[in-house]
Amino acid sequence: MLSLLIxxxxxxxxxxxxxFMLKAGLYALSGHRLKKWLLHFTKTPFQGFLTGTALTALLQSSSAMMIITVGLVTTGYLTFRQSIGIILGSNIGSTITTEIITLDLGASAIPMLLTGAFFVFFLRHRISYxxxxxxxxxACLFFAMKGFGDLAKPLASYPVxxxxxxxxxxxxxxxxxxxxxLASIIQSSAATIGITMGFLHEHLLTLPAGIAILLGANIGTCVTALLASIGTSQEAKLTAYTHLWLNIAGVGIFFFLIHPLASFAGSLAAKPDVQLAHVSVLFNVLCSVAALPFTRFIEAWITFIHKK
Structure with a gap:
């Protein structure tokens, strides 16, 4: 048991x-233009929504996007209202990762890894790097996903x-x-969903249980933004609180729709792990699009309940 856990x-x-490597590579391609884009294209909630979606997809991490956003609100470059649109967009952009890890490219991991290493160590150019x-x-993502699947059955054989x-x-x-x-400890909702996909792929979890874990991971990932807001301005704290409350509200609504979602997902794909990835996209898109017209109300409500 101990060896399996290790x-x-x-x-x-x-x-x-x-x-981390994927995020670093994508960030290196864009240089320091990410912050400039964030500042320039967030003048309205809708612009912030689109920018948050695109930049989170580029960064492959909603947590990283939230840290940047909290930092910019702290320094006064962004207002709390502008950050709400970014938060809603980042929830959608983060689902790209879950769709990527459903691709069955395990056999290509080693060639991909060797090619990447050659580009990094032998081609001295920023784009090649x-x-x-x-x-x-x-390559690391696909290798890890294969590992989760391989370990699912041996782990499930233990009574605990x-x-x-x-x-x-x-x-x-x-x-x-x-x-x-899990998402709070690992600091990654994508990794939590990836582990869940491994158990789903081996039919050791039902899809409704996987959806429930996915919903919980969306709340657990808010811990990063809350930690980043410690010692910052009041507006930056409100940004982190908004991220948390929006996800809690979405989970509260969809908690009663878990089984209908599971039934609907069955018509979208054959494999349960792919179905879970599609549910992740559906959940985040519906929640964010539904909340977007109410950014002023959200701003007023969060300010009211967290006022000094």
């Missing part, structure tokens, strides 16, 4: 390393893990709690 931890580390980092990051899986299948609230806890 190996599982190694795969989580490889996944997070892949996320960036492409190499992206390839290495993708088996009982936990069964309890999660029976209780959506427990699934949400598990997703929150």
């Amino acid at each position: 190996l599982f931890s190694v795969y989580i580390s490889i996944f997070l390393l892949g996320m 960036s492409i190499g980092m992206i390839l290495i990051g993708l 893990v088996y009982e936990w899986l069964k309890k999660t299948d029976r209780s959506n609230l427990l699934g949400i709690a598990v997703g929150m806890l």
Whole structure:
């Protein structure tokens, strides 16, 4: 059991390393223009929404996007109102990662890794370096996803893990709690969803249980922004609180739609892990688009409940 848990931890580390490498490569391609784009294209909530979606997809991390946003609000370059549109967009942009990791490219991981290493260490050019980092990051993601799938059955053979899986299948609230806890500890909702996909792929979890974990992960990932807001301005704190409250509200609504969502996802794809990725996109798009027209109300409400 201990050796499996250590190996599982190694795969989580490889996944997070892949996320970091992918993010670093994409960021290197854009240079320091990300902040300029963020400042220039966020004058209205809709612009902020589109910019948040695009830049989060580019960064491959809603947490990184939130850290940048909180930092810009702290320094006064962005207002709290502008940050709301960015938050809504970042929730959609983050779903690109879950769609990428459903691609069945495990056999290509080693060639991708070797090609990326060649680009990074032997071609002395910024663009070549960036492409190499992206390839290495993708290789790590696909390798880790294969590892999650391979370890799912051996882990499930232990009574403790088996009982936990069964309890999660029976209780959506427990699934949400598990997703929150994992995403808070790992500091990545994508990694949490990736682990869940591994169990789904081996049919060790039902899709409703996977959706519940996904919903919890959306709340757990807010911890990063809350930590980043410690010691910052009041407006920056409000930005972090908004990220948390919007995700809690979305999860509260969709908690009652878990089984209808699971049924609908069955018509979108054959594999349960791909179905979960599609549910992630659907959940975040619906929540963000529904909230976008009410940015003024959201601003007033968050300011009221968190006023000094």
